[in-house]
Amino acid sequence: MSNLIEARDFSIRYGMGSKAKTAVDNITFNIPKGRVIGLLGHNGAGKTSLMKAMVGLIAGSGELKVLGLDPRNQRNELLQSMSYIPDVAVLPRWARVDELITLMSGLQPRFSAERARVLLQRTSVGPRDKVKSLSKGMVTQLHLALIAAIDTKLMILDEPTLGLDVMSRKSFYEMLIDEWCDGERTVLISTHQVEEIETLLSDVMMLDEGKLVLNISLEEMDTRFVALSHDSAAADAVADAHPLLRYRQQGRAAALFDGAPPAHVAELGQRFRPSLVDLFMALTRKPELQSRSTI
Ligand SMILES: Nc1ncnc2c1ncn2[C@@H]1O[C@H](COP(=O)(O)OP(=O)(O)OP(=O)(O)O)[C@@H](O)[C@H]1O
Numbered sequence: 001m002s003n004l005i006e007a008r009d010f011s012i013r014y015g016m017g018s019k020a021k022t023a024v025d026n027i028t029f030n031i032p033k034g035r036v037i038g039l040l041g042h043n044g045a046g047k048t049s050l051m052k053a054m055v056g057l058i059a060g061s062g063e064l065k066v067l068g069l070d071p072r073n074q075r076n077e078l079l080q081s082m083s084y085i086p087d088v089a090v091l092p093r094w095a096r097v098d099e100l101i102t103l104m105s106g107l108q109p110r111f112s113a114e115r116a117r118v119l120l121q122r123t124s125v126g127p128r129d130k131v132k133s134l135s136k137g138m139v140t141q142l143h144l145a146l147i148a149a150i151d152t153k154l155m156i157l158d159e160p161t162l163g164l165d166v167m168s169r170k171s172f173y174e175m176l177i178d179e180w181c182d183g184e185r186t187v188l189i190s191t192h193q194v195e196e197i198e199t200l201l202s203d204v205m206m207l208d209e210g211k212l213v214l215n216i217s218l219e220e221m222d223t224r225f226v227a228l229s230h231d232s233a234a235a236d237a238v239a240d241a242h243p244l245l246r247y248r249q250q251g252r253a254a255a256l257f258d259g260a261p262p263a264h265v266a267e268l269g270q271r272f273r274p275s276l277v278d279l280f281m282a283l284t285r286k287p288e289l290q291s292r293s294t295i
Contacts (some may be wrong), residue, residue: 004154004186005031005054010062012049012210023049024060025210033153034183038197039190040280041207047190048087050207051158054188055084067154080109083147087158087190091139093132097125100146108150116149122175137168144172148180155180155187169193173200198276208284218276225279228261229254230269241265245282256282 012024024046031037041047052058056071056078064071069078091100097120104111117127123141125134134142140160147155157176161169177200181187191197204221206214216224229252230238239246241262243255249272256274260266 003030003032004067005029005188006063006065008063010053010060010064012046012053012058012060014049022210024053024207026062027207027210027212029205029212029215031186031188033186035186035202036177036181036200037186037188037203037205038194038201038276039188039205039207040192040194040276040284041190042192042284044209045207045284046210047207048158051084051086051156051188051190054156055079055082081152081154083150083152083155085143085147085155085157085160087162089143089160091131091143093130095131096127097129097131097142098127100131100142101127104146104149110151111146112149112151115151116145119145119148119175119179122179123171137164137172140164140168140172141175144175148176153185155185157187157189159190159192161191161193169196173197194277194280195275201276204276206280206283213283214279221276221279222273224259225274226257226260226266227254227272227274227278228257228266228269229272234265234268237265237268245278245285247278247281249278 008028009026010024010028011022011026014021014023039047039050049058053060053064054066054071056075059072066078067081071078095103101113101116104116105113120127120142123138123145125138125142131139144160161172164172176187189197201218203217204214205212227249228238229249232253235253238255241257243257243261245256247254247256256278
């Protein structure tokens, strides 16, 4: 199987009639193995809906295959073969860590208790700790250790570090990359913390009001998008070349282009590498904000 996830003309709608809402709007993409993919989008962009559909929690129209299976009709089979942490993940507060490990061993044939114990040694969570005695960051680490001890090819994480401080977020991603990603497995992570995960990602998918506005590897991003910083005297010429976004970069005017700007414009500035945040702003900002940002 070359693709772990395949979607064709896939949409998700909530409600009926005048109350109908399209959360995911006719998207098509493939997710291959061995990738670390960031699913980015503002609040309400459709990230959670898409992830829920991938694990068969909600239905959509069009085609969606995960590990070659239909998530709605083959859900039990699918959940045995993939790992998922929802945005509302909770662990039973009354349980002790070693009890959770025993519980998981009974529930998930691909779960390795030994592996979970090894992963937990990276954290400050002890086997006899009760969940209710752990901080939010420790619970998230515990959750990741339990999920990463399941031997699967695909992990889906919906805003896994929401509400955690910067150190906890860092250690969460370190454990994920060091201990789970192996070049064959793929992880799909939704987040708003775009700056923080940029260096971890191999690919990025951006949703804007349910539409997939970008699906690209970081290497392709570097070659396709061009940012130019320039003097204010060049502003009109730069604007005439229709950049995606005009903004400021280290105190200088800057513009972001999809593709190389015309040579006479390129000459007016210095090319630099646009960050993922710049690109995210350019591709997902509401038009009214775009025009306000004009400098
Ligand atoms: N159960 C539901 N019933 C009706 N509308 C819903 C439901 N769940 C989500 N929506 C709507 O679908 C759209 C997409 O929501 P979704 O939660 O998928 O976005 P998101 O990108 O995950 O947002 P956030 O970053 O805020 O979690 C939003 O407009 C939301 O209001």
